[in-house]
Amino acid sequence: MTAVTDEVLSFDEAMEKYDPVLGFEVHVELNTRTKMFSSAPNAFGDVPNTNVTPVDLGLPGVLPVVNGVAVESAIKIGLALNCRIAEKCYFARKNYFYPDTPKNFQTSQFEDPIAYDGSIDIELADGTVFTVEIERAHMEEDAGKLTHMGGATGRIQGAEFSLVDYNRAGVPLIEIVTKPIVGAGSRAPELAKAYVAAIREIVKNLGVSDARMERGNVRCDANVSLKPKGQEKFGTRTETKNVNSLRAVEHAVRYEIQRHAAVLDSGTPIQQETRHWHEDTRSTTSGRPKSDADDYRYFPEPDLVPVVTNDAWIEKLRAELPEPPAERRKRLQADWGYSDAEFRDVVNAGVMSSIEDTVAAGVSAAVARKWWMGEISRRAKLADVEPAELGVTPELIVELNALIESGKINDKLSRDVLDGVLAGEGTPAEVVEKRGLAVVSDDGPLLEAIDGALAAQPDVADKIRGGKVQAVGAIVGGVMKATRGQADAGRVRELILQRLGVEG
């Protein structure tokens, strides 16, 4: 199927005329050992239709039983999103007929989610903070995986048949729904990305989800509508489904804003519908319109009894919550005394935890930052891995730093020492020994090298004698070259000036 390219307005023009309103439904797969309602393994990538029980296949006569750990994970997510936790809530059947559920309904929650009325502060890259209100977070189950066969594109359109793997059917899901987000203006695409990133970070930090977007652990449906500037009433929204990378969330919201603006400018109403995101063209195409087929006939799940919470249980779970990621960042930045820009770079480089460990091992925050943002990040980039994956331990940095501070090696030599350690040649001290990397501190060999350098550049030597002390750099360079960097540059400078009888 060829995608019809829609008209779009430039983003800037759209922003001059309209205010965007956003809304997100983020589905989080929990990392419990078993499924939401059965004791089948919750695992990714296994042989199709092996992580299934009769409950997951919806066979006649089966009875689901709720996974207690999944309920606690749901409550923790609710607490981390500053939600109220329901005293009593129920499961409900969401009825629909589609091969991804063999039961013909999804077990979900309807009128009374386990968590509701929350909010989180979302910080954008420049430090601007938006508060996003959370409408609800409810428990449900994932669906099976469909593979469409026989069509040219692997898409559902034109497929001859589809194959279904129910390994994922019944995996615990928490659906987090925001209230409409107004007032983001031109920051809307950025906010969309930051919001999903924050949810991913929160559930990962809680340890309740693996939060790997590329595996579908965190999936986002993005709702967008526009209203003319000054208008109170919301416009008609579209829901772009399964936008499954942070970058795609940002692009999809931006695209839909531009597309809506063009449609509204042409005087046509927006059709309420789902849209599909296409990463290749960075655009959306029409899915299906909202219709009476979206009538899910929810009713209370008769096979599952209510979940009832109490203060003692909730407070016990609250006490188990780790420090929220945003607070942790604030604390660390204050402790380390980094500027906003320095700290942001550290976060973006993914070395915040490494620096935390390194500081704890006993070096200053400045030294830890120098290593992780400098030499280690450089090597990681070359090797195309995360800095933390290079095998550099905090203890190693402490040892290298001690060698530098004692004057045994200099910064340049420390890189060679690091090479040696990573190549398995032993501890930093052993590498210094084996490779003969210690700074040359005996003046004898240095004077020899200095005489050589002066003889090689007699004009420079004359200039220095004549009072042009800044020319000494050329001689220092010659000496460093001759000693393969193993000299203490400061000492070399002193000795040269002495040699030439010039005051430094």
Add this chain to the structure above:
Amino acid sequence: MAEINRDDVAHLARLAHIDMTDDELDRMAGELGGIVDAIKSVSEVAGDDVPATSHPIPLSNVFRDDVVGETLSNEEALLGAPDNADGRFKVPAILDGE
């Protein structure tokens, strides 16, 4: 009069992907209407102080430990499937006829 009319039944049939003839729609509207009327008599007995009850047995928090149990083999899982391929359930084209 019954609160289920013919259009309601047609709508439900469409949701459930069930083809029904005109005769069947008429008959079912009558039968379902009768059932709804019969059940409505409950609300005549229950006063405003009685909350809607979905679960008559006073049980809550029936939870399972998060421990992996027995699963079906791939062959067992597919035993009841009308068709299968590559270890997966094979279903007809989903968008066909829509």
